[in-house]
Amino acid sequence: MSLSLSPHRQLGELLCDATRQILWPLATNRSDNQLQCRVGHGQATYHRYDPRHSLHQITYGVRMIEAKQQGASAAAWLSTREISRRRYFAGTISPLNLLAHTCCHEFAHLLQQLDGKRFRGSVHNRHFYSILDNLHAQGYGERVQSYLAERAQRQGLPLSDQRLEMPDPASARAHWQVGDKVYFGEGQGHRVGHILRVNRKTCTVACPALHGQLRYRVPLTMLRREEESA
Ligand SMILES: [Zn+2]
Known part of the structure; x- marks a missing residue:
């Protein structure tokens, strides 16, 4: 094998x-x-x-x-x-x-x-x-x-030490998909949810709430992935 x-x-x-x-x-x-x-x-x-x-x-x-x-x-x-x-x-x-x-x-x-x-x-x-x-x-x-x-x-593995070019976050739309687990907000406002829809400059995110779920339209620039997610 x-x-x-x-x-x-x-x-x-x-x-x-x-x-x-x-x-x-x-x-x-x-x-x-x-x-x-x-x-x-x-x-x-x-x-x-x-x-x-x-x-x-x-x-x-x-x-x-x-x-x-x-x-x-x-x-x-x-x-x-x-x-x-x-x-x-x-x-x-x-x-x-x-x-x-x-x-x-x-x-x-x-x-x-x-x-x-x-x-x-x-x-x-x-x-x-x-x-x-x-x-x-x-x-x-x-x-x-x-x-x-x-x-x-x-071992001949590619692992660059060169600074990465960071894109304008709004142009990184293609990297978000329906179903992705995402985080936004800080401190008391920190929320976790799943993407329901990817819009032009925002994502619609469903977050679990006390009763059912709440939906937020979150600017792409505010969304993040945390390593512990997915
Ligand atoms: Zn962590």
Whole structure:
């Protein structure tokens, strides 16, 4: 049987290796938990904890990896905003930095879980961002970045460190589809829903409410994808 894996899947395996080798040692002296990393088929990228087996699972979606190779498809992801707003990697958005940051983001959820600070409905809370800021400040972002760059080069996998051109978000209409899980708003106004219709400059989004659902027309510029979605 042939085992030829797509380049994006191979990059996913590198994300798993980087997480195990560079980040996981930060947690092993704090607990006897186990870690399992895997590459998923879709976009979904998340950390999950199974208390029965004391097992952390981190999944990197192959379609997330693919989406972060180009500006138009990378623009709406939370990791793109985080690099740009929090000035990780001096604010440079490249495929390499996006993927290195994704490892740090998911691992920050693991540390957040160990701290007992992951709450339903408030996953990306202040505690989460102080962990993530610390990981970057302590140089773990850069260590993951060099690990990925070196391994990708050795295996002949394309992983660009060049700054991505970010499109005008309104022209990124083609990247939204009916059924996509999306987020918008901040703080108390933070909402999650599914796209019902893609309009010219907005999307109609259905959000679960106390009774049934509420519909919003959300400008494309305000929509985002979060790694934990899909
Ligand atoms: Zn997250």
